Amino acid sequence: METVSIARSQIDAIVAHARAGAPDEVCGVVAVREGEVVRVMPTRNAAATPRNRFEIDSRDLMRVVEVEREGHDVGFYHSHPVSVAYPSATDIGFAELWPGALQLMVSLRQDVPGGTGPEFHAYRIVPPQVNVVPLVIDESR
C-alpha cells in the first residue's frame, strides 16, 4: 500500500498557513519525489467566497510547471477551517481536473482551546473515489 512521507516542519508550515488564513480556506502546491514531500509552496486563494471555497490563484499556477520541470510530481494542499479533513463533494468534483494528484488536507475544527489540535490527512481522489494515503511523519525534519 502506498504511503507518503512528510516532514513535521512541512506539516507545521501548512498548519501555520491555515491558521493565518482562517476563517478563510487556504491552499498551496506541493512537490513530491518518490513518495516524499520535498517542497511546500503556499499560493493565494482566488475563490470569490473563500470562507468555504478555494481556487489556487491562476497567477500562482505556474508553480505546477516548475515542480514538474524539476522532475517532481505535483500535489496540492488546502484547509477546512470548520469541517473535517476529508474531501467535500466540491473537492471531489474539482478533483476531476487533477485526478489522482496527492491532496493534503488540514482541518482546524479541533484547533481550539480544549480541542485535540489540527487534523492532517492525505488523499488521492479519482472521482467519485476517494483513496486515503497514509502519511509517514518524519519528526526529525
Added chain:
Amino acid sequence: MSVKVYIPTPFRALTGGQSRVETEAGDVKGLLGDLEARFPGMRDRLRDEQGVLHQFINVYVNSEEISALDGEATALKGGDDVSIIPAVAGGSAFTIEEVKRYSRHFLLQDVGPSGQRKLKNARVLLIGAGGLGSPAGLYLAAAGVGTLGLIDFDVVDHSNLQRQVLHFTDRVGDLKVESAKQTIGMLNPNVKVEAHNAILDSSNAFELFREYDYVLNGVDNFPARYLANDAAVLLGKTLIDGGINQFEGQVTVYKPGHGCYRCLYPAPPPPGAVPSCAEAGVLGVLPGIVGSMQALETIKQILGIGDPLVGRLLLFDALSMEFRTLKLRRDKGCPVCGDHPTITELIDYHEFCGAPIPAELADQRDRVAVH
C-alpha cells in the same frame, strides 16, 4: 518557428504520456487548434459545446496568463513556452457562520451535516406569501432550505398584518413577494429567494412547479387550490397542503399515488355557495400554527425522516384546542389521480373562496379518535 507546449499531468493520457509537445502556430488559437487536431479528446478537455475555452483551463505564454495578454489571439514566436494548466479548486460544505447557525441541527442524529446539506440543496415553492406562506417561509428559511420560490400577485395591505408575519407595517403597498424576499434575506442571507410576482394559473403552473422539488400550498382561494393540486398530480410533485377557515385549520401531504385534493372534493362548489375570503375571517394565530406544520412536513420530506402526513388529514380546532386525524385514501374514481383520469390538463376556475368540509368527512371527523 517552433513553440513548446507544457501538457499537464491530467492531459497526458491524451498525448501518449508526453509532457511537452512542439507545434508550429502563429497564435494561441492556432496552437490549441493544432493540439485538438492531433490529440483526440483534447477538444472536450479544453472547450465547451459552444467552442469556448473552459473557464477552469488556464493558458500561459512564457508564464503570463493569456487573459492578461490578447486571449486566444495572443501572438506566438519561435522559442515561446506555452503552458496549459487546469484550475485547482475545491471547498467545504459549510461556512463557520453556517456551522454556528445550524448547530442545533448538527447535534441531531437525524439531521447532522448531511441532512443540513439536503436542506441546502432543496428547492421549495411556496404558493402565496400570506397567512400560511409567512410562517412556512420564515421557518424553512431559518432551517436553511437553500432555495425558496415565492409566487404571489398581491401587495401588502393593512388587513394582512394581523397574521402575515413576513410583512411589516412600513411595507404596506409593496409587492408581497418583494417584502417577503426582504424579510427572509434579513433572517437568513444564505437562502436564495426566487420571487414570482404573478397569479398562479394554467399558463405558468407547470413551468413553475417543474423548477422545484416540493410545493407548499398556501393559497386562500379555490381556483388556485384546484390548479395547484392538478399541476402537482400531473407532474408527480409532492404537495404539502394547508387550509384555514375562521377557527379551524387542516394540513396534509399529497404524495403522488396516495390521493389528492380532488379525491376529497372532486369539483369546486358553485360560485356564491361559500363565503368570500374577505367575509370569512380568520383568527390571527391560526395560520401561524398551520403554516408551521406545513413547514415541518416539508422538512421531513426533504430529510426523509419520521412518518409523513401522507394519507392522513390533520384537523385542528383552535377553540377546543383539539387535533383530529382522518384517514385519506386515493379514490380510484378521482378525476385527476384515479385509475381513469378525465382531467389531463390544467383548468382555470373563476375566483371564489372558502373551504367547506364535505358532509361525509364531517361525519367521519366525529368518529375518528384523536391521535
